[in-house]
Amino acid sequence: MARKRILFFYQLPTALKYLILGLCLTVVIVLCQVKAKSQTSTILEQSQAQLLNQQGFEELNKGQPQAALQTWQGAYNIYYKLKDSDGITGSLINQSLALQASGSYLSACQTLSKTLELEDWICSSPIELQEISQQAYLEKLKFTLEKQDFSRVRVIGLRNLGDVLRLIGNPEASSIILFNAMAIAKTIESKESDIYNQILLSLGNTERALYIQAKGKYQLTDDVFTKQKALKIASSKFQNALNFYQELASSKQNVLPMQAKINQLSLILEMQKWKNIGILENPITNEHLKTLLNKLLNNLDRFESFPAIESIYAQLNIAQSLVQIDQNIQLKQLFFSKKDNPLSISLKLANKANTLAQKLNNNRAESYALGTIATIYYSLGKTLEATQYFEKAMGLAQSVQAWDIAYEWQWQLGRLYRVLRKVNKANKVYESAINSLEQVRGNLLGVNPEIQFNFKDKVEPIYHEYMELLFSQDEVKSKRAVEIQEKLKLAEIENFLQCGRLNLSSSSNEQSPKELFPIIYLIKLRKQVEVVVRTPKNFYRHTVELKQIADPIDNLLKIVQQKQFIRTESVNYFIYSQTIYNLLFSPIKQYLPNSGSLGFVLDSYFQNLPIDMLHDGKKYLTDSYSIITASSSQQLQNNSAKFKISNILIGGISQPSPSLNDPSVPKNLPVLPEVKAEIENIKKSTASILTLIDSDFTSHSFQQKIEKNSFSLIHLSTHAQFSSDPEQTFVLTWDKPLHIKDLKFLLKNEGETINLLVLSACQTAKGDKRSALGIAGIAVQAGARSTLASLWLVDADSTALLMEEFYKGLKNGLALPEALRLAKLSLLSSEKYFHPYYWAGFILVGN
Numbered sequence: 030m031a032r033k034r035i036l037f038f039y040q041l042p043t044a045l046k047y048l049i050l051g052l053c054l055t056v057v058i059v060l061c062q063v064k065a066k067s068q069t070s071t072i073l074e075q076s077q078a079q080l081l082n083q084q085g086f087e088e089l090n091k092g093q094p095q096a097a098l099q100t101w102q103g104a105y106n107i108y109y110k111l112k113d114s115d116g117i118t119g120s121l122i123n124q125s126l127a128l129q130a131s132g133s134y135l136s137a138c139q140t141l142s143k144t145l146e147l148e149d150w151i152c153s154s155p156i157e158l159q160e161i162s163q164q165a166y167l168e169k170l171k172f173t174l175e176k177q178d179f180s181r182v183r184v185i186g187l188r189n190l191g192d193v194l195r196l197i198g199n200p201e202a203s204s205i206i207l208f209n210a211m212a213i214a215k216t217i218e219s220k221e222s223d224i225y226n227q228i229l230l231s232l233g234n235t236e237r238a239l240y241i242q243a244k245g246k247y248q249l250t251d252d253v254f255t256k257q258k259a260l261k262i263a264s265s266k267f268q269n270a271l272n273f274y275q276e277l278a279s280s281k282q283n284v285l286p287m288q289a290k291i292n293q294l295s296l297i298l299e300m301q302k303w304k305n306i307g308i309l310e311n312p313i314t315n316e317h318l319k320t321l322l323n324k325l326l327n328n329l330d331r332f333e334s335f336p337a338i339e340s341i342y343a344q345l346n347i348a349q350s351l352v353q354i355d356q357n358i359q360l361k362q363l364f365f366s367k368k369d370n371p372l373s374i375s376l377k378l379a380n381k382a383n384t385l386a387q388k389l390n391n392n393r394a395e396s397y398a399l400g401t402i403a404t405i406y407y408s409l410g411k412t413l414e415a416t417q418y419f420e421k422a423m424g425l426a427q428s429v430q431a432w433d434i435a436y437e438w439q440w441q442l443g444r445l446y447r448v449l450r451k452v453n454k455a456n457k458v459y460e461s462a463i464n465s466l467e468q469v470r471g472n473l474l475g476v477n478p479e480i481q482f483n484f485k486d487k488v489e490p491i492y493h494e495y496m497e498l499l500f501s502q503d504e505v506k507s508k509r510a511v512e513i514q515e516k517l518k519l520a521e522i523e524n525f526l527q528c529g530r531l532n533l534s535s536s537s538n539e540q541s542p543k544e545l546f547p548i549i550y551l552i553k554l555r556k557q558v559e560v561v562v563r564t565p566k567n568f569y570r571h572t573v574e575l576k577q578i579a580d581p582i583d584n585l586l587k588i589v590q591q592k593q594f595i596r597t598e599s600v601n602y603f604i605y606s607q608t609i610y611n612l613l614f615s616p617i618k619q620y621l622p623n624s625g626s627l628g629f630v631l632d633s634y635f636q637n638l639p640i641d642m643l644h645d646g647k648k649y650l651t652d653s654y655s656i657i658t659a660s661s662s663q664q665l666q667n668n669s670a671k672f673k674i675s676n677i678l679i680g681g682i683s684q685p686s687p688s689l690n691d692p693s694v695p696k697n698l699p700v701l702p703e704v705k706a707e708i709e710n711i712k713k714s715t716a717s718i719l720t721l722i723d724s725d726f727t728s729h730s731f732q733q734k735i736e737k738n739s740f741s742l743i744h745l746s747t748h749a750q751f752s753s754d755p756e757q758t759f760v761l762t763w764d765k766p767l768h769i770k771d772l773k774f775l776l777k778n779e780g781e782t783i784n785l786l787v788l789s790a791c792q793t794a795k796g797d798k799r800s801a802l803g804i805a806g807i808a809v810q811a812g813a814r815s816t817l818a819s820l821w822l823v824d825a826d827s828t829a830l831l832m833e834e835f836y837k838g839l840k841n842g843l844a845l846p847e848a849l850r851l852a853k854l855s856l857l858s859s860e861k862y863f864h865p866y867y868w869a870g871f872i873l874v875g876n
């Protein structure tokens with residue numbers, strides 16, 4: 030569906046900032062030089078094909094990509110009949126432009142790869158790559174491009190291929206392609222040529238996409254190493270994008286330098302939000318920004334010479350930048366006198382763009398224009414006008430199924446209706462915004478990478494704002510808020526894995542609601558934490574101010590993640606454990622049974638919290654309840670059944686292995702000699718076990734065993750780490766770490782579903798509050814119904830004892846949560862291992 034949309038984005042600051050198609054439609058025409066032939070009919074056919082080429086660009090300039098595609102297909106047929114290879118290549122490249130403009134990126138990419146005599150695997154986005162890693166894909170791409178011819182047509186094709194790869198969410202591949210095109214262009218073109226300047230614009234846009242990607246990673250992780258790396262990449266990519274735009278801006282051409290200046294302005298304004306992070310060693314001065322703005326404002330008449338569709342988005346881009354300047358008091362005072370109003374100029378530009386979009390009958394462009402006008406009116410304090418224009422913009426976007434922009438206007442309308450206290454209307458548009466966003470996320474080859482890379486800014490806030498609104502209403506609406514929380518959790522895992530849509534619903538053998546144990550939701554919003562209890566019969570909730578709970582949680586997490594935790598006196602952690610219990614659990618205790626199972630659906634803020642360790646002043650929570658966590662209530666429904674032990678695969682490493690020397694593995698990880706004892710204890714519970722130990726437990730042998738056998742339980746006694754960064758989430762085999770992407774294929778058990786995955790020597794990345802997301806990610810990739818893992822690296826001897834007791838419980842027919850609880854209590858009751866360091870870190874995650 031998304032691929033059929035008309036999709037022109039010229040880097041609108043509030044929408045698709047870095048997804049500039051950069052088609053430069055008036056200068057890309059491939060005029061094939063055909064040798065004169067004697068036959069009059071052949072000359073006429075060649076002339077007709079060239080006229081069709083010209084006609085196609087005229088149609089594309091008017092925002093009619095489908096008509097242009099048909100016209101260029103006609104040109105292709107003529108060239109094919111004449112066996113004109115240059116004409117065939119040129120018309121195929123032109124067709125790819127029409128496909129890009131209509132949002133059919135995959136088709137555009139495949140057309141270009143065919144034209145350039147490349148293979149279709151090049152068109153795989155990072156989400157689609159299965160057989161090889163992203164790094165291996167990039168290396169293969171570099172090798173493939175070494176076999177090339179140095180022709181002008183190839184440069185044009187490569188430049189367009191780079192644009193398409195950026196648009197399907199693979200800016201790394203886009204960068205490689207475009208630099209390759211630049212290298213060829215330098216040998217056959219002057220620096221003032223159209224093609225050279227087009228590549229500069231494309232490179233600027235791709236480097237900007239890489240900057241946005243790195244910025245998104247920085248925002249989504251608390252891992253110190255990942256943050257530092259992301260910040261370094263963001264700084265480098267921002268500077269690269271700026272350099273390309275500046276080089277192009279100095280060109281003597283008309284359209285392209287203006288586009289470069291527009292893109293440069295919006296990029297710098299976006300960077301203003303990052304000033305306090307110090308992403309640039311030499312920050313851009315306000316004087317430089319003022320000079321750039323003045324050059325644009327003094328040349329607004331140039332837009333009249335732009336192709337119509339480019340003129341629309343260029344004017345809207347500047348209009349959006351002026352809104353940002355108006356919102357920054359310092360910049361507004363510096364750039365404009367008291368008599369001048371940036372919003373007046375912005376509104377004039379947006380209205381011109383809207384008029385032109387109406388003439389073209391381009392609903393998508395008109396929707397962008399109306400949404401921009403609405404934004405300006407809202408900034409002017411004219412809420413009635415803003416509401417009317419947002420509603421029109423939303424309707425037009427929905428009419429052409431442009432869900433990627435519809436959700437933006439629905440989101441803004443939701444905010445407006447909240448301000449106006451029109452609660453019912455706010456509910457409706459927020460609901461629509463989430464549905465539109467799910468439509469977009471459902472087809473990630475047709476979604477702009479900004480939504481993929483900007484989860485923190487573009488996705489998460491919509492869910493949180495809607496939940497806040499729902500919780501402010503009645504109980505029925507609060508129940509809906511819980512469902513929205515589960516949708517957010519699913520979106521979060523999908524974003525973490527970059528895997529497209531997931532289906533994590535439980536099997537058809539679900540228990541009825543009457544048999545379901547109570548489920549507790551902990552949901553962090555902007556100023557409060559909502560504690561919701563869902564029982565088979567009732568629904569209860571309790572609200573805690575965030576400022577009350579934040580410090581106790583932060584302090585407890587700092588304690589349990591320190592190596593000194595084992596030596597920490599109980600008085601030092603009880604104060605936080607009891608405070609959290611009193612704030613979150615005590616108010617809902619009256620709605621719960623005195624014992625049994627409890628399910629927890631945790632916001633990412635709470636995922637690293639050792640729930641079992643909460644203390645009421647007399648006993649731990651685990652003394653009374655067996656606990657399991659999950660991303661949704663459906664994933665919890667199969668975990669109270671008795672568990673049968675059969676068909677177990679055990680992999681373990683008890684000696685120093687080559688994988689410990691991998692750069693991605695933390696240094697000084699201890700050797701695990703107790704692994705052999707742990708495995709022998711497990712063998713006492715069942716005879717149906719296949720074992721891979723030390724040098725036998727290689728990534729290859731592990732994969733072979735998985736492919737040739739069916740296992741219901743996989744137990745790995747080896748180091749593993751979980752992080753909010755997928756690249757820092759792995760399990761060690763003898764020869765190398767298996768990163769989360771690898772596990773999707775190694776644990777793809779077609780014969781029988783993996784009921785339980787046990788990772789007994791694992792830990793979450795220290796200092797990363799969201800690192801437990803990696804546990805959920807591994808569970809999904811492994812296809813395991815349940816996963817047993819640890820939040821910190823626990824003592825090897827105590828772990829061996831806990832696992833022995835755990836498997837005894839399973840052998841005796843206990844449900845997973847209860848078997849784990851009794852194993853913990855066996856340590857808690859001992860004189861040697863009573864400290865929560867030994868047992869509280871183990872968590873059971875349902876999937």
